[in-house]
Amino acid sequence: RKEVEQDPGPFNVPEGATVAFNCTYSNSASQSFFWYRQDCRKEPKLLMSVYSSGNEDGRFTAQLNRASQYISLLIRDSKLSDSATYLCVVNIGNDMRFGAGTRLTVKP
Amino acid sequence: NAGVTQTPKFQVLKTGQSMTLQCAQDMNHNSMYWYRQDPGMGLRLIYYSASEGTTDKGEVPNGYNVSRLNKREFSLRLESAAPSQTSVYFCASRGQGAHGYTFGSGTRLTVV
Numbered sequence: 198r199k200e201v202e203q204d205p206g207p208f209n210v211p212e213g214a215t216v217a218f219n220c221t222y223s224n225s226a227s228q229s230f231f232w233y234r235q236d237c238r239k240e241p242k243l244l245m246s247v248y249s250s251g252n253e254d255g256r257f258t259a260q261l262n263r264a265s266q267y268i269s270l271l272i273r274d275s276k277l278s279d280s281a282t283y284l285c286v287v288n289i290g291n292d293m294r295f296g297a298g299t300r301l302t303v304k305p
Numbered sequence: 306n307a308g309v310t311q312t313p314k315f316q317v318l319k320t321g322q323s324m325t326l327q328c329a330q331d332m333n334h335n336s337m338y339w340y341r342q343d344p345g346m347g348l349r350l351i352y353y354s355a356s357e358g359t360t361d362k363g364e365v366p367n368g369y370n371v372s373r374l375n376k377r378e379f380s381l382r383l384e385s386a387a388p389s390q391t392s393v394y395f396c397a398s399r400g401q402g403a404h405g406y407t408f409g410s411g412t413r414l415t416v417v
Contacts, residue, residue: 199347201347205345231405233405239410239411240395240408240409240410240411241348241395241406241408242408243405243406243407246405284347284348286405291336291353291355291361292350292353292363293338293350293406294350295340295347295348295349296347297345297346297347298347
């Protein structure tokens with residue numbers, strides 16, 4: 198079993214749609230959690246951290262359920278510019294473990 | 306402020322050749338990392354350096370060596386390249402208490 202698992206997609210949604218990505222992790226000692234965005238042939242960039250209480254940044258909402266070892270990312274009112282691969286990342290000590298990513302395409 | 310700079314951006318090697326991937330950061334970060342990214346696999350940690358003078362193996366260290374030359378620079382060496390090392394390599398750094406990595410723009414390596 199992979200340490201961090203994501204639905205690879207692809208998710209193809211129309212502009213304005215709401216889309217949700219899920220991620221599960223296997224190591225209960227995981228300390229912190231992140232969502233990264235990666236555009237085609239570019240480096241990953243931090244989208245947002247994920248806190249136990251849930252957190253929101255504009256159209257993006259991240260949630261963490263430690264009991265179920267589950268992380269989610271919700272994107273509301275999707276824009277064409279949201280098209281990218283979204284990586285779930287789990288931090289344990291000095292190490293970060295990455296999911297393989299969920300690919301999103303937002304269409305006009 | 307350049308962040309994390311990786312060189313080269315592209316490289317083609319023949320099997321058995323050696324090369325060094327360079328990485329430098331100007332953010333005064335303590336920790337630096339080398340990852341490889343393959344389709345469907347996500348990023349996998351090759352080696353990391355928690356501070357100047359220390360290096361540790363990650364998930365997939367075989368076939369690689371690293372040097373933390375100083376606080377700014379962390380290089381990755383392939384002594385004898387193999388086709389299985391064809392990948393995209395990312396260097397990253399992280400400051401103390403920071404909430405995530407800053408990545409370099411990547412090196413696309415092909416071994417033929």
